[in-house]
Amino acid sequence: MTYIAKPKIDLPGQKRNALGLLQRDYEGSLSTLCAGCGHDSITAAIVQALWEMAIEPEKLIKLSGIGCSSKTPAYFVHGAHGFNSVHGRMPSVAAGAHAGHRDLVCIGVSGDGDSLSIGFGQFGHALRRNLNMLYLIENNGVYGLTKGQFSASADPGSKAKKGEVNHMQSINPVATAIAMGASFVGRSFSGDREQLVALIKAGIAHKGAALLDVISPCVTFNDHVGSTKSYAYTREHMYRTSETGFVPPATEITADYPEGGTVRVTMHDGSSILLKKADPDYDPTNRSKTLRYLEKHRHKGEIPTGLLFIDDDLPDMHAIAGTAKKPLRDFEYSELTPGSAALAKLQRSM
């Protein structure tokens, strides 16, 4: 989604992966998101993960709904087919694509608005089907592309300031997914490249639906009143505007902290969130323990990150359906048609 093709400078001595490809071979066109948008950091992590896993670009399909987050598939792996669908309906398109070709690596990128409001039903049912895909929610607590209305997920930038109430009534994709019996559920932060890359790789490797809830600050619309950089502030200091108005130049927020540790991250609006990385000995295979763990940290106002739950034994969509191993779209017509003789035979009973 850009006017300009991205210039590809070939740095001497860049590493090549197992396929002999450079990291830049996994890039897409130039991002048109706001400078400092968390989504761009996630894109970078996806590029790195796919490069490290040496996935053949043409074996990847990348899908999305509508939103700033949903624009990002254009920004990675130009050699992969992409599908920018309609708002909130990415999961169904992914389900169809996977039904037709089970061997393609499928990454679905969505936003909190795209998946938790208009797309909540499809979000839930993609997990229920255990569709073999990486389902990544770039969660900023707002509708970025339509200029900052609050979304159904709690605003990470103001969680610390909000009472239990608002938190309770916000939809938490991680807790919901686990309660609905998802087979892989993780959470990370756009600025934590190391953890993010690891989780993306794990999610792609997982045979089934892998949900990644990635907190991804919106530099433009973290609408916390009083903040000197908030949308409200900008608006009142500007003349009336029919476009977004002034977007202050901002830089990406990053966080690097050890397993088991916690870190307080300051958002663009000056508020902060407390991230808690799962301890090394944390056991993500026990569903009830996980729920208890989430509950405990929620009370402490901490946001647990990491691989929070996984069950590798759950059969994926095709296992449940008993579909042929060979991708359906690769069958010859001769393998699909019963032919005229069978038709004649069949009709004798009619």
Place this chain on the structure above:
Amino acid sequence: MTYIAKPKIDLPGQKRNALGLLQRDYEGSLSTLCAGCGHDSITAAIVQALWEMAIEPEKLIKLSGIGCSSKTPAYFVHGAHGFNSVHGRMPSVAAGAHAGHRDLVCIGVSGDGDSLSIGFGQFGHALRRNLNMLYLIENNGVYGLTKGQFSASADPGSKAKKGEVNHMQSINPVATAIAMGASFVGRSFSGDREQLVALIKAGIAHKGAALLDVISPCVTFNDHVGSTKSYAYTREHMYRTSETGFVPPATEITADYPEGGTVRVTMHDGSSILLKKADPDYDPTNRSKTLRYLEKHRHKGEIPTGLLFIDDDLPDMHAIAGTAKKPLRDFEYSELTPGSAALAKLQRSM
């Protein structure tokens, strides 16, 4: 939804409630559901609850989606306005009705297909809004009206026979609701009149969204293969049919058991479910305890019933919005229009 007006025999000595109304004044037209359908038992419980609470019939609104379950609002309180909406969208109509008139008692009846498949998004967001209504899911694990396809909820009639897998991937409205921060969540069984009536009354009294998941066996489509009464059996013993074919006369399944006790209930298809009634000392106000409790019994293959979670402090939709106490539709136009003077004044700045 019937051709016949229900005959109203006035039994001498019937009790009258605080309004001087008889129970039959809370009935509707004659049910056209299959004999023995769990939904009819729930209708009877609703009638009893409303009568005992002495709700003025015209102060009640009853809404539904589409399905056998969604037909039932026609079968209770003929003096109340009813709204049989489209499939899966009852919650939004209820939200609008409640926005326009906050004082009407609102009962929404839905099915597992209506609320957990096509309506999953609206189901979740009604709870999130904490809409002041009783949201009752008549859960039979199938699409009754379209002849027995499995729904997103586990089939109670075959849970005992199914592996964890299917259970895991089925959508459990109770767990989901609690994970999403609902303010009132209960579960009951259509045949347990006493518990059901109590929960309905509690749900109506609750100021906010009260979710009741009521297991309600479908006598016609509990499609457990091998069962001598199953749809499959009926079909094969019948000539090919374009309508449902033969529906064996069946009778309502009931269960009466003490608090804290468990009871094994046999379904029409011969399979059974194990109901566990919450102990007298069970504390439904602790969210994490509740989740743990559900998890524990799920492992034992038990289905906990009763009031499982409640938080009376959560503000309901109008509290959050700060809406006037007086129902909006009751405001005079003069209280709503700014008038010509205000218009002129306003435009000076334009």
Place this chain on the structure above:
Amino acid sequence: MSATQSRINDFVLKIATVNGTGSASANSLVMKALFRMGIPVTGKNLFPSNIQGLPTWYEIRANKDGYMSRSGRVDVMVAMNAQTYSKDLKEVSPGGFLVYDSTWPRSHMLARDDITILGVPLSKLCNEHFSVARIRILMKNIAYVGVLAALLDIDLDVFRTLLEETFAAKPKLVDGNLDAIMLGYNYAKENFTCPLPVRAEKMGDNAGKILIDGNAAAGLGFVYAGATVGAWYPITPSTSLMDNFKTFCEMFRTDEVTGEKRYCIVQAEDELAAAGMVLGANWVGARAFTPTSGPGISLMSEFIGFAYYAEIPSVFVDVQRVGPSTGMPTRTQQCDILLCAYASHGDTRHPLLFPADPSDCFNMAVQAFDLAERLQTPVFMLSDLDIGMNDWMVSELKWDDSYQPDRGKVLSSEDLDALDKFVRYTDFDGDGIPYRTLPGVNPKGAYFVRGSGHNRQGGYTEDSLEYQDVMDRLLVKWDTAKTLVPTAVLTPASKKTKLGIIAFGSSHGAVVEARDHLAERGIHADYLRLRAFPFGAEVEEFLASHETIFVVEQNRDAQMKSLLMLETQTNSSKLSSILHYNGMPLPSDCIVAAIGAHIESEAAA
């Protein structure tokens, strides 16, 4: 009472029962028996949107001349439902017969002196003969089959054969059913003069004919079309289409050794999701379709517009039911034509196919995919409840083993290597159809499918000219579509005439019969049966060459006439609508009446 002239192999038998009592099996037993006797038959189910306890009717027309539509008369009524008894009584044509269960005296029974009423104590007979409650209910229905066998002179051996075929597995069920049949048969023989003047008579064996409903035929058609992915959400009257697809796939697409399935059916969470799945699967190159009905099309509208603009082949089947809204889910109409033709916001238009009977459903299932992939656009097959769920007698379905699917302009990996750059939305051939690529083939073919503004290369754009360029090409593609869809079928009148009739879909049978009756009255009209939208040259031709054209359709708002007004050059004053939209399958007599009246008024004027 009025005399009954004899009607051999030319009568309508209507059976009124309560749904959920298993009458359907009894009814189709009678239906099949008549079929086996070589008599052309059709059967219409009139059932409620409910599972148990409401009125349901089954109407069988036996007609030696092979007329397939409803005729508007009832010669023999079997009134098994007390609830509708008086209504059913009224419906019997003068000189006709009514059979009812006389076990209980009918307090509210009304008499009629112009028909013959025959009481048979069916319940009593069955209760005496069978012990188990469930069996009694079942057999009561089988028993009236026996009564009809006697009254209509249907060969008992045929019933035995049919039962033996069905219950091959459980022989004792055969005897049980035969007992019940004999109960009714004997009672009728003893108490009435059998057979009636209205009766059946063996006239062949209907060789080369089959009995089938449209949803079964379509389900089978999609197997032959090579469809591998079916996504759906249950909705009457389309549900049985996917049920049939599944059955036939289990039959023909399951690996004998591994049990692996060469198909994938996904029950979606709703119609929006079903549409998304169809787009996703077709995008990766698997033929995928979804069957639904009106409400589903409304819900799929957003995705349909996406498929039109992003040019993704896809097949939608709308088995139409009575609208608007939930309407009458178990009644028939042709009421989604305008919606499907222009579905979704913005400037959109979609090819439509109009099957007239189950064999069309079979063939058009295949054509739909060839068109969708050739044109890279969503294609709709507009069936209806009458075609989809009723029992039709049609010629045996044929298949040409030389058929190969038309996948349209798909570039292979080699094609791509030969190109220096792949562009997705450029018209190289002047037919408005661009070239597409499939995922998983070649990185050179990669592009980004989007419903947002794009240019002929496939890149995102907000540029006025680039946007308009693509929109204008889509109109060129539309013109190409006119040359690819099945042409309309012309049936000239026996005499030269300025009168024309245009009809389509399930109205066909009624028009055929009506034309014969009108011809007897000296009214001759050429007949054009539409099979697709957009309209080809032959439709313009027909419109131009007739002075008065009757457009017969089953909706209130003359939706097909609207399409003719919008998409042809014709002068609308020539078009005269014959509209039937009460939910019942179109009877031939209403066409005869309408055209007759019109002609007379013209004459008078």
Place this chain on the structure above:
Amino acid sequence: MSATQSRINDFVLKIATVNGTGSASANSLVMKALFRMGIPVTGKNLFPSNIQGLPTWYEIRANKDGYMSRSGRVDVMVAMNAQTYSKDLKEVSPGGFLVYDSTWPRSHMLARDDITILGVPLSKLCNEHFSVARIRILMKNIAYVGVLAALLDIDLDVFRTLLEETFAAKPKLVDGNLDAIMLGYNYAKENFTCPLPVRAEKMGDNAGKILIDGNAAAGLGFVYAGATVGAWYPITPSTSLMDNFKTFCEMFRTDEVTGEKRYCIVQAEDELAAAGMVLGANWVGARAFTPTSGPGISLMSEFIGFAYYAEIPSVFVDVQRVGPSTGMPTRTQQCDILLCAYASHGDTRHPLLFPADPSDCFNMAVQAFDLAERLQTPVFMLSDLDIGMNDWMVSELKWDDSYQPDRGKVLSSEDLDALDKFVRYTDFDGDGIPYRTLPGVNPKGAYFVRGSGHNRQGGYTEDSLEYQDVMDRLLVKWDTAKTLVPTAVLTPASKKTKLGIIAFGSSHGAVVEARDHLAERGIHADYLRLRAFPFGAEVEEFLASHETIFVVEQNRDAQMKSLLMLETQTNSSKLSSILHYNGMPLPSDCIVAAIGAHIESEAAA
């Protein structure tokens, strides 16, 4: 270079910037200044579907004759965006001027010898003068305002006043902004001959006029309509409508003492839910509406059909954007007309209102509710991005305090007591409109709203005749609608003519200007501006009394022409389409060209 003839108070100023740099505020500063000088002005935003970093344009037309549409020319271009520089350069009309930031030399700068290029080192000036980075970016834009003040001769005092009004709260911001303005102003004065031949000149004070966009006017209109419930899901370009409704409600509907709100705005989870909420609220008797755009209407289709069939008053606003699918969300079109007219499956039809400018938006918001409640049906207001989000100069909005909402046929508790039985769907008055009751009033008024088959009493039915009875009454109601919707506005030509122009909505301004230019060329055409669908007698009248009628609309498929063909008696061969659908607001010159060409070709023939 080609000579510039002087254009006083008759020019187009276009400013090209990058979105997210705050240029919008600078632009509307210029816009308002010209307005304060008494010059008729309009401003068009051409912005991307993106938040930061993509090209955006603001086009101001100042025209002493009060022409409001785009004219197709650009007299002064401020090219602040390197990305689009060359494109912008091309757009300048011969003899025009281009201003750019000369801080950095433009390697790819193209020259043009037929225009004047003026370089101003804006960044340099600001960087020298301001320290904070954010401020620098902001002020760079304010600085070009100063340049324009000098070049176009805009009164500096006007800017001071405007800034003082805006920053009343924070005076120091006033000085900061004025400093920036002076930077540009002085540089221009020193380096160029100011003012340019293209310039502004005070011509009054525009008393009685206001600057407003359609979404603000509509939001205000719904407050005056007495709407208490607004349900919506954000979508460009309708979002600001609900934002404005909220602002005005906070202003006028908040209890001074308790702070209680006499309104309830629900941000729905999607458009399906928003539609459901609107139905629910209107059902209980609260006036409720939802603003959306094309994709939203597609998603609401199922509920719209429900509202039609169950006869629930409801108001939908479609602020149209470029389709199909996601299309171009920030460009304008009139492309949802057919969809809205017949939205949903089955036989359905809905009244539409077509505002031509913000003041229509204000008034029609009120009319929409009176119609919806009188007719008990969904009513659509079809605005578009051009009307909704651009800055229009219109006469001050007027309000008649004697207005009382028309709630239509609603029975009170007393009415009900007087009846022996209430029936919901019976036509007692011959206008096809039944009586309704509200929940919470009287148990006697209770009935069951359903989208499934119902009879005139309101009971569930699957009976053919009962179903058809209700469907036929709805057609009577449709005829009543024709007499209630706002009539089309006729503007006769100065000379008697057989030529007619039909247009509606945002095309109005362009038609007005085009007619004047055509008249100068001796081409006279009567003009009928449609304000609503269905069409009244006056439309038939106009069609009948003209030989050639040009139908001007902003979509590819001639959707309004289609409605005229379907819903009037006219002979379609008379209708000639003028279609503009590239997403830009309709410029008057394209109408002049099209009609001119048509007339000449006729003459030639």
